[in-house]
Amino acid sequence: MENVDKLKLVGAFLLVAAGVAGFYLLPLDQQALRVVAVVAGVLLAATVIWFxxxxxxxxxxxxxxxxxxxxxxxxxxxxxxxxxxxxxxFAFTLAIFMWAVDSGLAWLFYDVLLKRV
Structure with a gap:
């Protein structure tokens, strides 16, 4: 990537940052203007990146x-x-199979091998 393209990408980042900064620097009662600042920053950055x-x-x-x-x-x-x-x-069949294996192993270990009730 050429240096000019790197500068354009940095400039685009700075335009987005300026739009976000404008959003926070404008008064709270100017909500529409705050949104316009962010949208303008993003659109200007997209224009710079486009070239x-x-x-x-x-x-x-x-x-x-x-x-x-x-x-x-x-x-x-x-x-x-x-x-x-x-x-x-398939999911239902697998669930039934896994339940059967789990129950069978629990029966084998707890009831047959360990003789617990």
């Missing part, structure tokens, strides 16, 4: 991510309910 190399790389990455998300084949409602049913059935 830096990391900002352009992020925008390209975001565009590629959207293109990849559009390629996903989403399941139908019927498929979703079927898979959900299978998951619940």
């Amino acid at each position: 830096s190399a990391p900002g352009r790389e992020f925008v390209d990455y975001a565009r590629d991510s959207i293109k990849e998300a559009e390629k996903v084949v989403w399941p139908t409602r019927k498929e979703t309910w079927q898979v959900t049913g299978v998951v619940f059935l």
Whole structure:
């Protein structure tokens, strides 16, 4: 990353910090103006970042991510309910199995080996 881009990122951070500082420095009864200070700081910082190399790389990455998300084949409602049913059935079956193993081991150790009642 070039020094110019580093300076732009530092400048963007300072703009956000200035917006937050403006929020706390403005009077409490000026709530709308306080919010505008933060939003303006963030928007100005986003503008500065937009013109830096990391900002352009992020925008390209975001565009590629959207293109990849559009390629996903989403399941139908019927498929979703079927898979959900299978998951619940498996979880219930596993819970019964674990209860049976736990009860069996408790019986074996406490009643048979240790002869406790």
